[in-house]
Amino acid sequence: MNDIILSHKRWQQIFDVQLIIALIITVLELITKKQRNFGNIFQLVFLILIVGLNFYVQFNRHNSSKLNFEITRWLNLLVFSSYFTIIWLVVGNYLIFNFRQFEILWVLLLWAAYLVLLLPLAILYAGDLRKWFLMLLAVYFLDQQYGPDVSLRISRNLRFLHSVTGQGVIAALALLIIACFLGKAWGCHFNPNLKFIKSRNFQISTFILLLAFATLDLFYNAFSVTDKQILTAFFYFSSDIQAKYFTLPSLTSAIEPGILEETERYLMILIFLTGFKYARKWRLPIAVYASGILFGLSHAGNVGWNGETFSATIAQVIGVMGSGFLWAVLYLYTGKLWLPMLYHFLMDYLANLQSGWNSAGWTFSGYASDYIQEILMVGVPLVFTIWMMYGKRRAVIEENVDRLLNLKDSKFINKKVSRN
Known part of the structure; x- marks a missing residue:
């Protein structure tokens, strides 16, 4: 490896x-505990x-x-992706709790x-x-x-x-840094x-x-409201922006998914492009649509989040796929994450x-207009991104893909495509 x-x-x-360090802290934590159980001892022995x-x-x-190395690889990725962060948390809370006068310094160092x-x-x-499926699994563990x-x-x-810490912004930035280094390693x-x-x-x-289409998609998702009237899926928009929600948590809780989820999808795009880099006909649609589908499925865990229902979560999983397709093409056409x-x-x-930032992320009433809205959210971006797969539009994307993959032999580079 380079x-x-x-x-x-x-x-x-x-x-x-x-x-x-992880081993020492685990031992010290076990020693200082007043009560030791089988789980604590097993954890130490396993470590x-x-x-x-x-x-x-x-x-x-x-x-x-x-085989020994592969066993070690996957054990490390499975265990230490989370265990190192737990050790970080134990050390961090100890420093903050016992030396509160240096709290700002501790937080900055912990960041x-x-x-x-x-x-x-x-x-x-x-x-x-x-292998792309192993890369995908490794990223899942690291995430x-x-x-x-x-x-x-x-x-x-x-x-x-x-x-910033409580809303996960630091974790999002950490994943972005990992993505840069993994991209280089790949x-x-x-x-x-x-x-x-x-x-x-x-x-x-x-x-x-x-850009106009991405903006339209943004406003449709943000302000489109439906009721029993079918036409509301097409023409009814409502803004309920309230001054009381202009808070720091509202801001940071939006920054976090903007960085974290787009970094996750960037890694998916990179993995699929790398895995199918020489299948020029298929690598782009695979990367765009597979990453968009996985982006949608990543929201499946939102069931129960601040009262979000199962049907609303299914609607969210399907609905956000359209934005996922669109944002993938937006990135690959412009080269700007x-x-x-x-x-x-x-x-x-x-x-x-x-x-409010701590409310259910999606609602679904089961009206016919809700189903139409779902179709529009997925279908319209899907048609638009398919259109982007042809002619000069596809050529620009392929050029950026080759640059992203550090391929020097692109048949698109410095060649003008006349088809529209």
Whole structure:
């Protein structure tokens, strides 16, 4: 594997230090507990075995079997993606609780640590994967870091620090950093935001139309309201923005999915493009529509979130797929990840300003107009993105895909496509 910023040996040394620190803190935590149960002891024994396996494989890397390494790889990704963050939380809460006078300093240091906490793990054990389904599984494990950070016990009087941490913004930024490094490890562009190079196939009219359509999709999702009247699915819009919802949590709870979920989808796009990089006819539609479907399915866990019903969650899963298709094409046509991040943020923020950040994310009454609205939310973006798959529009996207994948032999580069 190519060296990513640091040498492979250096990343391994950092990871080994993390293992030892995690083991020491686990032992200390067990010693200081007044009551010890079987679960605590089993956790320690299991951790010792995994750490031992890691060092065994390292010290016998020339003689160790490939099977041993693969077992170690997947155990590390499965266990330490979450366990390192739990150790971070234990240390963080201890420092904040016992040395409250330095709370701001601790939080800033903890932020810095969290941003790079899983980098060694990601680079060492996910960076050399080349099969797309294994890459997808590794990213799923690495994405489990979201959660422990919101339990850091920051004083509520530190409103900014509390909101940024409690709403998961730091975890979102951490995943974005991991995405950059993993992209580089997989042979792709380090920065997901490509430098704009005006292609012969680039059309300003297409660019404006794409932005206009993304904006229309944004406002339809944010302000479209339905009732028993079928025509409301097409023509009825209502804005209920309220001053009381202009709060810091409303802002940060929209920033988090804008970064986190678009980074997740960027990784999916990258994985599918990498996995099918030489299947030029199919790699683009696979990346756009598979990532959009997975983006929709990722919302399936919202059942019960602040009262969201099962039927509303199913509607949300289906409805957001359309935006997923559209934002994928928006990214690949422009080469700018911050654009879909911005649209995603605005969509969530407008929802927060109308109902509050801690309200159900979706409603579904079962009217005929609700079903029509779902069809429009998915069907219209689907038709538009299919249109983007042809002619000069497709050529510009393929150029960006080749640049993203660091392919130098693109048949599209510097060639003008005359078809519309």
